[in-house]
Amino acid sequence: MIVGHDKAVEAFDSARRSGSLHHAWLLAGPKGVGKATFARAAATRVLADAAGPKVDLPGLQTPTEHPTARLVEARSHPDMRLLERLENEKTGALARNITVDQVRGLAELFDLTPSMSPWRAVVIDAADDLEKSAANALLKMLEEPPANCVFLLVSHAPGRLLPTIRSRCRALSFQPLGDDVMASLLETHAPTINAAERARIIAKAGGSVGRAVAFAALDLARLQDAAAKILRDGDPTNARRADLAIELGRKGAAERYAAFLDLVPTLIALEARRHSGRQLERALDAYAQSRELASLAPRLSLDPASTVFQLGGILASVASRPVP
Known part of the structure; x- marks a missing residue:
């Protein structure tokens, strides 16, 4: 469930329900406020409703037992791709960038007939990590988007993206989370910390639950x-x-x-x-x-x-x- 971003949920859900879903969405805002969670939830809901059974829940919620949700959680959904920096098998460190080969690899998704419904989804976390050639390769796809495909681009610094990429996306703005939302999320993700420490962490985290969880863990x-x-x-x-x-x-x-x-x-x-x-x-x-x-x-x-x-x-x- 997405909390603290009701306007973004309503904007995307309204477009989805209208039948005129824009092909590319730029999810812009500070790190750790839930943009990647939103992207995965949005992609899951689009694919779940398209494949069936129809979801009877508000917003971007999809039951965890839904076949589509299970495949997305296992990263094995045939009609969805997640692009992120890859881990070096020898060192365990993440690569510097999302490479052009990763973006070009999306051609396999688009060349094949969708497996479970007419729809496909691509989540890029984060678009800021695209190397220059990868960004240009993505731009070509956004200029001539495949039918029935939604791109969800997570960005912590949208001003650093190519203006031509930004212009082809519908933007959703994500703001720092409020203290009440932060407290609720911390109770879920860091249940062992006491109330005083939770309040201290929230005061320092700047509305980023990702940063708050890191404060608690590290x-x-x-x-x-x-x-x-x-x-x-x-x-x-x-x-x-x-x-x-x-x-x-x-x-x-x-x-x-x-x-x-x-x-x-x-x-x-x-x-x-x-x-x-x-x-x-x-x-x-x-x-x-x-x-x-x-x-x-x-x-x-x-x-x-x-x-x-x-x-x-x-x-x-x-x-x-x-x-x-």
Whole structure:
């Protein structure tokens, strides 16, 4: 069930029920608010209603026992494809991008007659991860879409997508989740944390349940406190950023490091709202720098410790005083 995004659910469901479903949808908003969950639910409902038995539930809900839902959950539905960064079998690390070969592989789906109904569905999570040639290959498909196919593109930074891709999609906007919704979701996904810790995590998660669950599982609240101290007080001796670099550069810290890359730009963005004038300018510059570095680091396999140290310097730049 999709919670906290009633407008997006109603917009897609209304188009689906009208019989004039647009062929491509851009699901845009912050990380961790439920865009990928929405995409899978929307694809499942379209395929389930087309294949039968007809679903008698509101919105995008499909019973878990429905044949289509079972196939989607098992990632074995013959008329659906999920494109995401692939895992390296040897290292376990994710690839830098969604490749052009993955996009071209959709031709197999479109060349064959649909197996279970006239409809097919493609979920891309996230479209931001498409390499340049992959984005161009996808654009050709969106320009001449196959009949009875819905594309659902998840995007955390839609402004970085090709304008021609954006123009061929109907956009749905996803906002940070409210505290009540966050509390309810955390009770489901992290039932062992107490009420006080839950409230502390919600206050730090910025409306992202994905980030909140990571806080609970990876002790990210402590990392955020350390980063916030650099952001507010600076780091004149480099000791604070060095400690973070050592901690997140260790073997076994990959998940916490990845979460930290996501956390820093968000933390700076929240801090920017508190300022004006020159300090706001510094915060906005730091936000742009941190976002670019956080995006490039995994793609270029940059050294985690060095990357964290550099991010610490960007955090400290917000706190530093301008030179007279």
